[in-house]
Amino acid sequence: MSILEVRDLRKVYTSRFGTQQVEALRRVNFSVEQGEYVAVMGESGSGKTTLLNLLAALDKPTSGTVLLDGVDTASLPEKDVAAFRRDHLGFVFQEFNLLDTFTLEDNIYLPLVLAGKSHKEMAERLAPLARELGIDGLLKKYPYEVSGGQKQRAAAARALITEPRILLADEPTGALDSRSTDELLSLFAQVNRRGQTIVMVTHSVKAASHATRVLFIRDGEVYHQLYRGKDTNEQLYQKISDTLTVLATGGEVR
Amino acid sequence: MKKGFYLRLALDGMRKNRRLYLPYLLTCAGMVMMFYILYSLAYSPAVRNMRGGSTMAMILILGTVVMAIFALLFLLYTNSFLARRRNREFGLYNILGMNKGNLGRILLWETLLSALVSLLAGLACGLLFAKLAELFLAHMAGETVGYALTVEPRSILAAVLFFGVIFAVLLIVSLARVGISKPLDLLKSEAAGEKPPRANWILALLGLLILGAAYWLAVSIEAPLTALTVFFIAVVMVILATYLLFIAGSVALCKLLQKNKSYYYRSDHFVSVSSMTFRMKRNGAGLASICILATMVLVMLATTSCLYFGGENALRGECPYDVSFSLYCDHPEDCGPEAPERISELAHTLSGGREKDLTVYTLSGVSGLFRDGVLEMDGYSRFADLTSSASVLEKIRTVYLTPLSEYNRLMGTDYALEDGEALVWSSKKAYAYETLTFKGCEPIRIRGSVKDLPFRVPASETLVTMYCLIVPDWTARAAELHDFTAGLEDPLIKSDTLQLCSFDLPGVPDEEQIRITEEIVQSALDEQREAGLSFSTMSYKTRAANRTDFFSMYGSLFFLGIVLSIVFVAAAALIIYYKQLSEGYEDQRRFGIMQKVGMTVKEIKSAVNAQVLTVFFAPLLLAGLHLAFAFPFLHKIVRLFGVLNTPLLILTSVICFLAFALFYVFVYRSTARTYVAIVSAGEEGR
Numbered sequence: 027m028s029i030l031e032v033r034d035l036r037k038v039y040t041s042r043f044g045t046q047q048v049e050a051l052r053r054v055n056f057s058v059e060q061g062e063y064v065a066v067m068g069e070s071g072s073g074k075t076t077l078l079n080l081l082a083a084l085d086k087p088t089s090g091t092v093l094l095d096g097v098d099t100a101s102l103p104e105k106d107v108a109a110f111r112r113d114h115l116g117f118v119f120q121e122f123n124l125l126d127t128f129t130l131e132d133n134i135y136l137p138l139v140l141a142g143k144s145h146k147e148m149a150e151r152l153a154p155l156a157r158e159l160g161i162d163g164l165l166k167k168y169p170y171e172v173s174g175g176q177k178q179r180a181a182a183a184r185a186l187i188t189e190p191r192i193l194l195a196d197e198p199t200g201a202l203d204s205r206s207t208d209e210l211l212s213l214f215a216q217v218n219r220r221g222q223t224i225v226m227v228t229h230s231v232k233a234a235s236h237a238t239r240v241l242f243i244r245d246g247e248v249y250h251q252l253y254r255g256k257d258t259n260e261q262l263y264q265k266i267s268d269t270l271t272v273l274a275t276g277g278e279v280r
Numbered sequence: 281m282k283k284g285f286y287l288r289l290a291l292d293g294m295r296k297n298r299r300l301y302l303p304y305l306l307t308c309a310g311m312v313m314m315f316y317i318l319y320s321l322a323y324s325p326a327v328r329n330m331r332g333g334s335t336m337a338m339i340l341i342l343g344t345v346v347m348a349i350f351a352l353l354f355l356l357y358t359n360s361f362l363a364r365r366r367n368r369e370f371g372l373y374n375i376l377g378m379n380k381g382n383l384g385r386i387l388l389w390e391t392l393l394s395a396l397v398s399l400l401a402g403l404a405c406g407l408l409f410a411k412l413a414e415l416f417l418a419h420m421a422g423e424t425v426g427y428a429l430t431v432e433p434r435s436i437l438a439a440v441l442f443f444g445v446i447f448a449v450l451l452i453v454s455l456a457r458v459g460i461s462k463p464l465d466l467l468k469s470e471a472a473g474e475k476p477p478r479a480n481w482i483l484a485l486l487g488l489l490i491l492g493a494a495y496w497l498a499v500s501i502e503a504p505l506t507a508l509t510v511f512f513i514a515v516v517m518v519i520l521a522t523y524l525l526f527i528a529g530s531v532a533l534c535k536l537l538q539k540n541k542s543y544y545y546r547s548d549h550f551v552s553v554s555s556m557t558f559r560m561k562r563n564g565a566g567l568a569s570i571c572i573l574a575t576m577v578l579v580m581l582a583t584t585s586c587l588y589f590g591g592e593n594a595l596r597g598e599c600p601y602d603v604s605f606s607l608y609c610d611h612p613e614d615c616g617p618e619a620p621e622r623i624s625e626l627a628h629t630l631s632g633g634r635e636k637d638l639t640v641y642t643l644s645g646v647s648g649l650f651r652d653g654v655l656e657m658d659g660y661s662r663f664a665d666l667t668s669s670a671s672v673l674e675k676i677r678t679v680y681l682t683p684l685s686e687y688n689r690l691m692g693t694d695y696a697l698e699d700g701e702a703l704v705w706s707s708k709k710a711y712a713y714e715t716l717t718f719k720g721c722e723p724i725r726i727r728g729s730v731k732d733l734p735f736r737v738p739a740s741e742t743l744v745t746m747y748c749l750i751v752p753d754w755t756a757r758a759a760e761l762h763d764f765t766a767g768l769e770d771p772l773i774k775s776d777t778l779q780l781c782s783f784d785l786p787g788v789p790d791e792e793q794i795r796i797t798e799e800i801v802q803s804a805l806d807e808q809r810e811a812g813l814s815f816s817t818m819s820y821k822t823r824a825a826n827r828t829d830f831f832s833m834y835g836s837l838f839f840l841g842i843v844l845s846i847v848f849v850a851a852a853a854l855i856i857y858y859k860q861l862s863e864g865y866e867d868q869r870r871f872g873i874m875q876k877v878g879m880t881v882k883e884i885k886s887a888v889n890a891q892v893l894t895v896f897f898a899p900l901l902l903a904g905l906h907l908a909f910a911f912p913f914l915h916k917i918v919r920l921f922g923v924l925n926t927p928l929l930i931l932t933s934v935i936c937f938l939a940f941a942l943f944y945v946f947v948y949r950s951t952a953r954t955y956v957a958i959v960s961a962g963e964e965g966r
């Protein structure tokens with residue numbers, strides 16, 4: 027069974043007085059297998075964030091279903107959804123979303139604390155993870171004291187510490203300089219190699235070129251996908267660029 | 281054109297920030313109104329013409345001064361809060377190419393507009409409500425005034441001048457603030473609060489120590505008047521400690537909780553404790569201010585209402601009889617029965633037989649320092665006032681001699697004593713010595729004690745311990761005492777000999793009581809001139825006349841307490857409102873993040889609620905504690921005013937606290953709506 031299955035997903039935003047409707051997603055179908063690293067590529071406004079919010083059950087679809095480990099998240103009551111999200115999903119956002127009232131360490135502990143874990147267990151889990159992500163020297167600092175790249179790595183640690191079934195990332199490199207971007211992407215590849223399933227949405231070709239599979243989304247529809255196969259990052263990068271060029275010149279993608 | 285431009289920018293800024301400016305302008309207008317009302321009442325001829333009007337005017341002027349100082353401080357505080365919010369906008373203008381001069385012009389317009397609006401609105405309301413306040417005041421003082429509305433140009437001028445100066449000060453402060461800051465600082469200044477707070481243990485401990493010391497001082501004060509300065513020191517210390525505790529102590533407490541890992545890392549404490557640390561750092565000063573204001577309101581209302589409602593009680597203590605005549609004899613041997621008998625007859629005829637409990641008795645008394653059964657009169661006058669320290673007051677006794685024959689007649693007893701013996705009555709502890717000696721006279725042997733006196737003793741007599749000796753050989757004893765004290769060098773020490781004739785006039789209206797008394801006095805004086813009634817001087821006291829004096833004073837104190845309380849409470853409400861606003865903006869962002877990390881909306885709401893409740897109700901609780909520790913002092917103060925009713929003071933304190941708490945909850949609930957609006961606006965925006 028796929029770890030994530032998306033069937034005929036549709037999302038329509040209605041403005042407050044119902045006067046305007048935006049169809050942010052339509053006819054979205056795809057599935058993700060255990061251990062995959064899927065990138066969803068698209069222009070700004072193409073519906074990527076909407077898709078991710080639906081995957082995470084932060085929002086409800088207008089129609090269609092999202093099955094996570096076979097569970098339809100939209101059908102769960104609010105309080106179970108929160109617990110489900112906490113236990114099964116990890117998040118990384120473009121704008122880090124660290125709480126500035128917590129040290130990096132406490133930010134990372136947050137989901138575990140909510141899950142009622144003991145401090146000892148939390149500390150045991152954090153130590154290897156912090157080393158892997160290269161933030162072990164920064165744990166006592168507050169978000170405002172560290173760089174963007176460091177914040178994003180802390181956010182990744184917060185997402186990974188619950189050992190989630192899927193790591194969801196929304197433009198995780200969007201607010202980073204190129205060096206931090208490279209560091210973060212190689213970290214993602216590294217955790218993927220040890221078996222972590224990742225779904226990342228991005229408009230950056232470079233970010234997408236680290237994935238094992240790339241979905242292309244435009245005007246709310248998935249219209250193409252690429253598999254890495256045996257390609258290197260550079261070769262995948264080239265293929266993605268080509269696909270986008272063909273798209274830009276108006277041709278059909280084979 | 282250019283001028284209109286800055287005016288427009290100022291207007292725009294105020295309109296865009298109306299959530300901030302509207303309450304600010306309302307507060308300014310409220311302050312103007314209250315200032316005008318107090319000032320115009322203090323100088324109103326109607327008030328001056330009331331009985332005790334000059335006391336009232338003095339109290340009101342005092343109130344105006346307090347009000348003025350408070351207005352200045354409070355508006356400075358709110359203005360700085362506004363400025364912090366506006367700085368971002370100014371930083372932007374600055375970067376867009378406006379120099380500080382241009383910013384200054386915007387500020388100038390803003391200040392002018394605020395001043396104009398608050399003065400116009402405040403004076404309009406002031407004119408309207410001044411009459412109402414006057415009627416209210418008159419009612420409390422038991423007076424009546426006409427209903428004609430008056431406009432007081434002098435008070436208007438005073439309000440305009442005073443608030444003109446305040447707004448000028450505010451402008452100067454704002455200009456200085458913009459002047460010294462760099463544009464980037466201006467842009468950043470709102471986010472500057474994000475640095476994690478450090479626990480300042482020294483300040484926190486200092487706060488605790490100072491608070492403890494202040495409480496100890498307040499509780500251990502014994503003589504309220506001499507210790508007034510001590511009390512003020514205690515007040516200043518309490519204020520300081522409150523600020524220290526809220527600013528440093530709260531953060532230190534949160535840090536302490538964070539250190540306790542098994543407490544901190546629990547889902548119901550984790551988020552609350554950590555964000556509390558930040559909240560406290562940002563809000564400490566505001567919360568401390570709320571606490572101080574609350575304490576002031578509680579103390580003022582509790583005491584002034586106790587005085588007002590206990591006034592009748594105090595009056596009865598001070599004037600135990602409706603009417604009381606004191607006839608002074610030059611010498612005990614001159615004290616014949618004719619004069620008091622004549623007064624009694626006059627009272628009977630002139631009141632139409634309505635007099636009750638008519639009591640005539642003879643006293644001769646002196647005060648001195650008492651030690652081991654000896655009363656020392658010489659040199660006592662150095663201490664002879666209430667400002668003496670507690671230890672001296674403890675030693676002072678007033679001792680009266682009264683004839684045994686009179687006592688037996690009035691009480692219906694048949695005690696028999698030898699010459700040189702006495703029965704003793706004590707206003708406090710039982711008399712513990714075998715003899716009582718007026719130093720320089722023969723000792724008097726104490727044969728026993730009595731529980732009751734045949735006459736009512738005024739409460740003021742019992743502020744120090746009073747003994748009454750019932751002696752069989754009164755004339756000899758009193759004469760000995762009289763002659764001895766007359767021979768002393770100190771002219772202030774002399775024993776008074778007087779005959780008292782007191783009675784009640786139940787059911788007779790106050791005015792008539794006063795009239796009857798004046799008729800008695802007139803007749804007595806006429807007869808003294810014609811027939812030679814034997815008294816040297818006569819004084820009289822009616823409860824009816826004292827009542828007006830009492831209530832003009834207690835009434836105006838209570839009135840002032842209410843007016844100032846309204847002002848302080850409004851100020852506290854504004855601070856709470858501003859806190860809710862800034863909390864709302866802060867939490868808007870956090871709310872979203874916590875949800876994404878896996879908290880349910882309910883969990884978040886309850887965590888936030890817990891914090892917000894703690895934050896807002898901590899000041900109320902501390903204010904209650906302050907009140908509790910001020911209680912012994914307040915108790916002594918109201919005693920000094922003659923209100924000896926402890927349960928009443930407890931009752932007014934508790935009622936004031938409950939009423940204030942109720943009001944506080946109301947303000948909190950209604951401002952919480954703003955908070956919720958802001959936070960949920962953020963939720964939608966996500």
Ligand SMILES: Nc1ncnc2c1ncn2[C@@H]1O[C@H](COP(=O)(O)OP(=O)(O)O)[C@@H](O)[C@H]1O
Nearest residue numbers: 039048050069070071072073074075076077966
């Ligand atoms: N809460 C919302 N209400 C209304 N329209 C929205 C909302 N969120 C997104 N949209 C619209 O849906 C479309 C897709 O948005 P989004 O998923 O944020 O795109 P992306 O993340 O790819 O930039 C856009 O046209 C956007 O305007």
Ligand SMILES: [Mg+2]
Nearest residue numbers: 074075076197
């Ligand atoms: Mg997006």
